[in-house]
Amino acid sequence: METSESTASLGPSSPFSEELWEAIGPTYTAILDHPFITGLVDGTLPHDAFRHFVVQDSHYLRDYARALALCAAKSPTEDDVRAFARDAVNAVAAEQEMHSEFMYQLGGSAEEAEKLPVAPTTRAYTSYLLATVYGGSFLDGLAAVLPCYWIYARVGEALLAKSSPDPLYAQWIAAYGDPAFQKVVRRVVNLTDRTGADSTPRQRAVALAHFVTTARYEWMFWDASWRQESWPV
Structure with a gap:
């Protein structure tokens, strides 16, 4: 029997988010088991690895804010436009405030972080993100930016009860586990x-x-920080 166009366009019987999260179940488990994440919790993560993460996250968030601004431009309702625009501003604010504080505690500065090169994984991730949001549909862009929101929230939630003996890492965990x-x-x-x-x-x-x-x-972003990734040539 032929399927009509109206029937083919019907939404899924369960929320789309359930299908999305199920698809990345093994990836999320690998993130929680990664030595960068377990090192945050037990305090054994070398500060040099965390410093690499802070520097690269500063670079990442600048382009992530651009991606969120594009999501705002493509949003279907005025409320969604305002919400994504606010998130874009907050992403830049996080880069300026939280990362500046982390760099200070690590013996550096935000100005120093800005001068350090964008690492290969950071460049690949942001390039893919921006290309998808620019060239794809609103749903494509939404799906591309969602893991940064959702995985950080789930990781923060999972780690919040454990916290960390290192005050620096406890501060990071609290930020993403925050209600x-x-x-x-x-x-x-x-x-x-x-x-x-x-x-x-x-x-x-x-x-x-x-x-x-x-x-x-x-996952690759945290792994790159664990390895303190740099350009091979």
Whole structure:
């Protein structure tokens, strides 16, 4: 029997976010098991590795803010436009405030971090992110930026009960386990479900592929900091 266009366009029977999270289950488990993350909790992570992370995260967040601004421009409602624009501003504020404080505690400065080169994984991740948000649909862009929201929230939530004997790492964990941040992430996940429900199966499949890719980049980002990655040539 032929499937009508209206039937083919029906949304999924369960929230799209469930399908997305299920698709990255092994990646999320690998993130929690990574020595960078376990080192945050037990305090054994070398400060040089955390410093690498802070520097690269500063570079990353500048382009992430641009990606969020593009999501704002493509958003379907005025409320969504305002919310993504606010998130873009907050991403820059985080780079300026939290990372400046971390660099100070590590014996450096925000100005120093800005002068250090963008590492290969950071460059690859932000290039993919911006290309997807620029060239894809709103759902594609939403799926591409979502792992940075969602994985950080889940990691922060998982680590909050454990905290860390290192005050620097405890401060980082508290920032992402904070209820205010969790509320922001729930808003974006709910928007993803609404947008996914109004999309075709093909559109959701494309968006899911972007989500899986940027989730893998999240693991790679922490791994690059653990290895203190630099350009080989």
